Amino acid sequence: MILVIGAGGKVGTPAVQRLLDKGLVVRALTRDPAKMAGVWPGVEAVTGDLDRPETLPPAFEGVDAALVISAGNDIAGEDTNAIDAATAAGVDRLVLLSSQGVIANVASGPFHAAGEERLRASALSWTILRPAIFMANAAQWRDTIKAQGAFYEPTGTGAHAMIHPSDIGEVAAEVLASPGHVGQTYELTGPEAITSADCAAALSAALGTEVRHVDIPDEAFRQAMAGFGAPPVLIDSLSRYFAMVRVGDFAHVSPAVADILGRPGRTFRDWAVENAAVFG
Numbered sequence: 001m002i003l004v005i006g007a008g009g010k011v012g013t014p015a016v017q018r019l020l021d022k023g024l025v026v027r028a029l030t031r032d033p034a035k036m037a038g039v040w041p042g043v044e045a046v047t048g049d050l051d052r053p054e055t056l057p058p059a060f061e062g063v064d065a066a067l068v069i070s071a072g073n074d075i076a077g078e079d080t081n082a083i084d085a086a087t088a089a090g091v092d093r094l095v096l097l098s099s100q101g102v103i104a105n106v107a108s109g110p111f112h113a114a115g116e117e118r119l120r121a122s123a124l125s126w127t128i129l130r131p132a133i134f135m136a137n138a139a140q141w142r143d144t145i146k147a148q149g150a151f152y153e154p155t156g157t158g159a160h161a162m163i164h165p166s167d168i169g170e171v172a173a174e175v176l177a178s179p180g181h182v183g184q185t186y187e188l189t190g191p192e193a194i195t196s197a198d199c200a201a202a203l204s205a206a207l208g209t210e211v212r213h214v215d216i217p218d219e220a221f222r223q224a225m226a227g228f229g230a231p232p233v234l235i236d237s238l239s240r241y242f243a244m245v246r247v248g249d250f251a252h253v254s255p256a257v258a259d260i261l262g263r264p265g266r267t268f269r270d271w272a273v274e275n276a277a278v279f280g
Ligand SMILES: NC(=O)c1ccc[n+]([C@@H]2O[C@H](COP(=O)([O-])OP(=O)(O)OC[C@H]3O[C@@H](n4cnc5c(N)ncnc54)[C@H](OP(=O)(O)O)[C@@H]3O)[C@@H](O)[C@H]2O)c1
Pocket: 005, 006, 007, 008, 009, 010, 011, 012, 029, 030, 031, 032, 035, 048, 049, 050, 051, 069, 070, 071, 072, 073, 075, 078, 097, 098, 099, 100, 108, 111, 131, 132, 133, 134, 137, 165
């Protein structure tokens, strides 16, 4: 039995699908089982909330391996609760979704460091996935693309190897399905480093209308994020991430996705075509 936490999300959904395709038995944790009704016949939906550790023991009962995707407001606490519940239940293997930003302490990295540390110190057989920034974040550009045909990002001409979330989910499923990945930490990137101008070109082609990237200074980015209500710690870590992107520090491509899936990762052009309707 494999437990997937975060099963209804961008990474969890393709992970569950790939596990089912492999004929494995899957349980999906959700705060609201009604949302899972009929989505995957045969998948047992179990109610639980990573922010409420008392809800977790039934979810881990009888589980051999688990994928933990913490996507709430307290990722460090949620990772800790999941790791502790898995340990108490005698789970054999745990795959943790972390972030490429852990080492440089940028982007979502600062929120994942504690969970990584706790997992490495645990008695569980673990694998850690550190994905690059998601291509799906481009959906946040929808409103300005619809209104102005433009999106605003402080990336300059820097390239970064964004990743398609479905590739992360499929890698997670492969890692869960085989014991050969225990003790590994995989950096997961897309197949190529691309600039925001490249993203604009891909979106222009997919939408059939011109989309422009507008570079903005760090201060304007910070003000925009604050306007959306983002907490200062997140604004700071994203600001540091984009500063590194501008000078090419996230332009390398990791071989892990192609090695594990046996095919190259999906491109941003693929993502743009699949998600054109988002930009309506
Ligand atoms: N976006 C990026 O660029 C990026 C880059 C690197 C790493 N990451 C990491 O990726 C993770 C997010 O993955 P994702 O985008 O696939 O997630 P997502 O689509 O935002 O959501 C995944 C699921 O998490 C569940 N969830 C939320 N709060 C929960 C809680 N308190 N207890 C139990 N389940 C909860 C929700 O399911 P229910 O509503 O059914 O409960 C939701 O369907 C985060 O850890 C993030 O730091 C993101």
